[in-house]
Amino acid sequence: MTELPSLLILTFSPIRSDPRVLKQVELFKGKYRVSTCGYGSAPEGVDSHYALPDDSRGWSSDKVGLLTRRYPRVYNGMTAVSAARSVLPRDEFDVVLANDLNTLPLALELQPRLGVHADLHEFAPREKEADPKWRLAVAPFMRWLCRRYLPLASSVTTVSQGIAEAYARDYGISVDVVTNAAPYTAGKAQPVGPTLRLVHSGAAQRYRQLEMLVEAMTDAPDWLTLDMIVMPNEPDYLEELKNLAVGVPAVRFREPVPYTELVKTMSEYDASIVFFPPTTFNLEHTLPNKFFEAVQARIGLITGPSPSMVPLMEQYGLGAVTADFTAASLRETLHGLTAEKISEWKRAADAAARPLSAESQVLAWQAAVEGIVKSQPARA
Incomplete structure (x- = not known):
């Protein structure tokens, strides 16, 4: 042998x-x-x-x-x-x-x-x-x-x-x-409830400008919420974000979950915000884990016009791309969400789960x- x-x-x-x-x-x-x-x-x-x-x-x-x-x-x-x-x-x-x-x-x-x-x-x-x-x-x-x-x-x-x-x-x-595609996870898209639940997961790092997400939610309608599941990579910055969100009732912070539980946790939501202003070359061209984890969770995606994300967003119909990398543009996109749109994105994520899985990549x-x-x- x-x-x-x-x-x-x-x-x-x-x-x-x-x-x-x-x-x-x-x-x-x-x-x-x-x-x-x-x-x-x-x-x-x-x-x-x-x-x-x-x-x-x-x-x-x-x-x-x-x-x-x-x-x-x-x-x-x-x-x-x-x-x-x-x-x-x-x-x-x-x-x-x-x-x-x-x-x-x-x-x-x-x-x-x-x-x-x-x-x-x-x-x-x-x-x-x-x-x-x-x-x-x-x-x-x-x-x-x-x-x-x-x-x-x-x-x-x-x-x-x-x-x-x-x-x-x-x-x-x-x-x-x-790509940083997530392993295929068997599942199905969950129905959208009366409250549209958004999530952002990742690292609390200042150059990612996560304060824009909080700013975009400052006057969110009562049918829209955002949970932040972020690792304390920069503890001082995370504390600043939490303080900024004190007066924004639509935003709350959840404790990080193990990687093995992340897709299951994200499947509780309706759409993931993967919005990174191009403050560095690598961030400009990022195609991160969280993009693919949202697909495996069968939820929609809301991204900025990142050149590595836009082609996949368009090819598979996964969600919405903001006009630019400003909080105002993100806010406009979030305020335009509907249950019908997100239901369509969830179905698209379900269809894309296999071709966008790690097993393919x-x-x-x-x-x-x-x-x-x-x-x-x-x-x-």
């Missing part, structure tokens, strides 16, 4: 709470001998796991190295890199799937027998461009990593077409797209890794 090829899924994230990495594990286990490396305990079904210390970090604190552009020193000084080096064997895996740019040099250094696939979760050179200090010190390091290591990957994927085009344009590489990962495996026989 031929032994299955070996695959290491490498990430500097907590694997069991990282939806994108978990989808990779689910896709490849049983087809390959899957090992994982990341924070926390092993995900279900893998053959082996290399845990990173919780206090190790996948980013640099070497300010001098960054400012003087001694980038090999900067990368080698990242504590997650040194921790991974101490536990991961070289020349043992057939393929390494490197999640995010910061794992790619390490993945190549491990010398997998057949090659490395890089999955880039955003456009790394502009990840935190809203921060002037980051633009000055860290962005050049990210660009160096891209120039030096991306051409060495056997294949590359990322999360949206706009980001794929940016990588291809700036670094001359071919990039496929695997992850085939690009499968093809990429299969391409690496078939490219040459594994070394003995």
